[in-house]
Amino acid sequence: MVRNILLVIVVFILSLTVFIFFNQEDNYNLKLEVLRHKYALKPIPSVKHSKLSALQRDFKTPQDVTEACLSCHTETHKEVMASSHWNWERVAYVEGRGISSVGKKNVMNNFCLGTNSNQKSCAKCHIGYGMTSSDFDFKNARNVDCMVCHDNSDEYLKGASMAGYPDRTVNLENVALSVGSPRKSNCGSCHFFSGGGNNVKHGDLESAMLSCSREVDVHMGSNGMNMECVACHTAQNHQMLGKLYSVSTDNTNRSTCEQCHTSTPHLSDVINRHGSKVSCQACHIPVYAKVNSTKMAWRWSEAGKLKDGKPFEEDDSLGNHKYMSIKGSFTWARNVKPDYVWFNGTADQYILGDTIKSVPVQMNTLHGSHNDRQSRIIPVKIHVGDQIYDKVYHQLVQPKLYGENEGDSAFWKDFNWNEAVAAGMKKSGLSYSGKYGFVKTEMYWPVNHMVSPKGGAVGCAECHTRNNGRLAKLTGFYLPGRDHNQMLDFVGLWMFILALVAVLGHASIRIFMNIARNKFEKQIINYDEDKPV
Amino acid sequence: MRKVYIYKRFERFWHWVQASLIIFLALTGFEVHGAYTIFGFQKAAEFHRTASWMLIGLIIFAIFWHLTTGEWRQYIPTTKQLKEQVIYYISGIFKGGHHPTEKTGLSKLNPLQRIVYLGFKLVLVPITIISGILYLLYKTFDQNNLIVIEDYPLASIAFWHTLGAIMLMIFLVVHVYMTTTGKTPTSNIKAMITGYEDLDEEQPVELSQIEKNPSKP
Numbered sequence A: 001m002v003r004n005i006l007l008v009i010v011v012f013i014l015s016l017t018v019f020i021f022f023n024q025e026d027n028y029n030l031k032l033e034v035l036r037h038k039y040a041l042k043p044i045p046s047v048k049h050s051k052l053s054a055l056q057r058d059f060k061t062p063q064d065v066t067e068a069c070l071s072c073h074t075e076t077h078k079e080v081m082a083s084s085h086w087n088w089e090r091v092a093y094v095e096g097r098g099i100s101s102v103g104k105k106n107v108m109n110n111f112c113l114g115t116n117s118n119q120k121s122c123a124k125c126h127i128g129y130g131m132t133s134s135d136f137d138f139k140n141a142r143n144v145d146c147m148v149c150h151d152n153s154d155e156y157l158k159g160a161s162m163a164g165y166p167d168r169t170v171n172l173e174n175v176a177l178s179v180g181s182p183r184k185s186n187c188g189s190c191h192f193f194s195g196g197g198n199n200v201k202h203g204d205l206e207s208a209m210l211s212c213s214r215e216v217d218v219h220m221g222s223n224g225m226n227m228e229c230v231a232c233h234t235a236q237n238h239q240m241l242g243k244l245y246s247v248s249t250d251n252t253n254r255s256t257c258e259q260c261h262t263s264t265p266h267l268s269d270v271i272n273r274h275g276s277k278v279s280c281q282a283c284h285i286p287v288y289a290k291v292n293s294t295k296m297a298w299r300w301s302e303a304g305k306l307k308d309g310k311p312f313e314e315d316d317s318l319g320n321h322k323y324m325s326i327k328g329s330f331t332w333a334r335n336v337k338p339d340y341v342w343f344n345g346t347a348d349q350y351i352l353g354d355t356i357k358s359v360p361v362q363m364n365t366l367h368g369s370h371n372d373r374q375s376r377i378i379p380v381k382i383h384v385g386d387q388i389y390d391k392v393y394h395q396l397v398q399p400k401l402y403g404e405n406e407g408d409s410a411f412w413k414d415f416n417w418n419e420a421v422a423a424g425m426k427k428s429g430l431s432y433s434g435k436y437g438f439v440k441t442e443m444y445w446p447v448n449h450m451v452s453p454k455g456g457a458v459g460c461a462e463c464h465t466r467n468n469g470r471l472a473k474l475t476g477f478y479l480p481g482r483d484h485n486q487m488l489d490f491v492g493l494w495m496f497i498l499a500l501v502a503v504l505g506h507a508s509i510r511i512f513m514n515i516a517r518n519k520f521e522k523q524i525i526n527y528d529e530d531k532p533v
Numbered sequence B: 001m002r003k004v005y006i007y008k009r010f011e012r013f014w015h016w017v018q019a020s021l022i023i024f025l026a027l028t029g030f031e032v033h034g035a036y037t038i039f040g041f042q043k044a045a046e047f048h049r050t051a052s053w054m055l056i057g058l059i060i061f062a063i064f065w066h067l068t069t070g071e072w073r074q075y076i077p078t079t080k081q082l083k084e085q086v087i088y089y090i091s092g093i094f095k096g097g098h099h100p101t102e103k104t105g106l107s108k109l110n111p112l113q114r115i116v117y118l119g120f121k122l123v124l125v126p127i128t129i130i131s132g133i134l135y136l137l138y139k140t141f142d143q144n145n146l147i148v149i150e151d152y153p154l155a156s157i158a159f160w161h162t163l164g165a166i167m168l169m170i171f172l173v174v175h176v177y178m179t180t181t182g183k184t185p186t187s188n189i190k191a192m193i194t195g196y197e198d199l200d201e202e203q204p205v206e207l208s209q210i211e212k213n214p215s216k217p
Helices: A002-022 A030-040 A062-072 A076-080 A119-125 A172-178 A184-191 A269-274 A280-284 A417-428 A486-529 B009-032 B041-069 B071-075 B082-090 B111-137 B154-181 B187-194 B207-212
Strands: A090-094 A098-102 A294-299 A313-315 A321-324 A328-333 A339-343 A347-349 A364-366 A376-390 A436-446 B002-005 B196-199
Touching: A062 A076, A062 A172, A280 A376, A339 A364, A364 A436, A376 A417, A417 A436, A486 B154, B009 B041, B009 B154, B009 B187, B041 B071, B041 B111, B071 B111, B082 B111, B111 B154, B154 B187, B187 B196
Parallel strands: A294 A376
Antiparallel strands: A090 A098, A294 A328, A313 A321, A321 A328, A339 A376, A347 A364, A376 A436, B002 B196
């Protein structure tokens, strides 16, 4: 009986040891537990806006709502009007440009090209009302759109090509009574649909994240922490933490993983040390566009084809636009492995009016290098395409795309590039030679979202491998497992083989000589023994 | 002939543990180097690190042992009979000759062994271990702290470490083979296991005599 109990105990301890040995990686990570606890507690708002008398009224215009907001939050418009969400530009020191203003007002991209002359359509994603041209009054507080960010009723919707005004179906009273802290759906109403459709631009931000699994996004997954965007992108005085380098330039005010996870989040010191050269995202976002496809290429040169004199669209099997007369042809992809680049937090954009320096034209340049101490390897989506440029002045040009009526010289109505560019450049205050062509472009989108649970992180051998590793394109530095000194390996291998051959040769001579000697000795002995008696 | 206690208990322990660690480090190390896949990069790197700390610990003990027992004197190099020893391995050994030097408990290494093992201990192992420690601690100090190792390129650290590893493998092959050149092919290995070896009491035979009369022991 006692022996049996002892046996059970011994077997139990042994199996426990074996279990612990094979489950080393699931060690308890206190840092993560503390974070989970912190973000499990959702804050309770101190004010319920539905109870406020100032909001219990009819609103004729959205500006009336803004005034009602300002009747209590009397100075908040100053904060909002100092933000890039409102100004569509940031003032920053840019290497090679000096102090300059960079933002949606003046940068070009290789999606819908640029905002100039198209404001009425683009302003769907401006936190204001009535931006119809570059003459918009950025000083008028009445035009601040509080609701697009603070609507908690999920009812608010900006109208298509309405210069930022809400759609006519929106019940302003309901929206005003519901306001609160921004939710995914608020941020997503612009950031999920930028570029003209869901997940077109980013690849790692899309409407599926409103309700996704932890496998898609470990932070926002509804069966996980179910965090809001503003949990990480906190805002002080309405200045959002975080920026995207399609429109940003300097290494300030960034939202980082480290702000919560610290720079030593792993239990393994070796992996923590990777952090000095490798960003968290590089390993923890193995693929992006996990649910819906994202646009990988956009060829404007093919735009303008008509069927029976009318524009048309073609879809692929997943329902993504393959071709649109107004925009050209596209390539889409899902579950995309990112590309990787060195990045130090500073960038430069192609600003309307810049001269083309190289082809493909770099719509934005992420600065960084392996020998720059500030640089880390980050995952990026590289969006390629071709777009219209001025053959004489060697500049990308801004065509007028959106227009209300035919004959407005808008490309989307008239399909005449020359007229569209002439109109767009005139509105932008720039000259156009009248000769256009199409030039290849590239744009770099840092991938920061769709973080996978830890089990899904990129394995060591996906980079530390001789051939076709994820970092195969990043050269100039020594990566263990990928790189080796070919000369040393060649000479070393041959020296090793020579040593083996020498040793085997020496051994065979010894054995041979030994056998020969033994025979000789035996013959002598035999001779003695065989003497005739 | 007499049985002599030639390899002490710690010495044997050190020798065999060091041998297995070096072989294991080579196995995992060349996988990290990208030469083949056995454990997978991650496991290979983890095992390599653990084994390297064990080897460093063992070598610290071995250095202490050499100094305190005075055994380090065994490795003082000498040129006396060095040439004869080399000639023996090149020709004498084939003719069934005897080692030109006498092996005793106080002087268990022949002049060639003295030089090779001293080189092993003072050049080969230090090159590999120092470059290995630099490799191990590379990027230990990030940009917020003092940067010590970062400015030295990893490519050259890796070069020296790989060079050391290749030389160690060549040493291993030759060393293992040379153990078979004792009185019998296995007598040296047996001695390194049990500690005891049968040694001659008579004086070593001069090389000139061997050449005149190869059959005489």
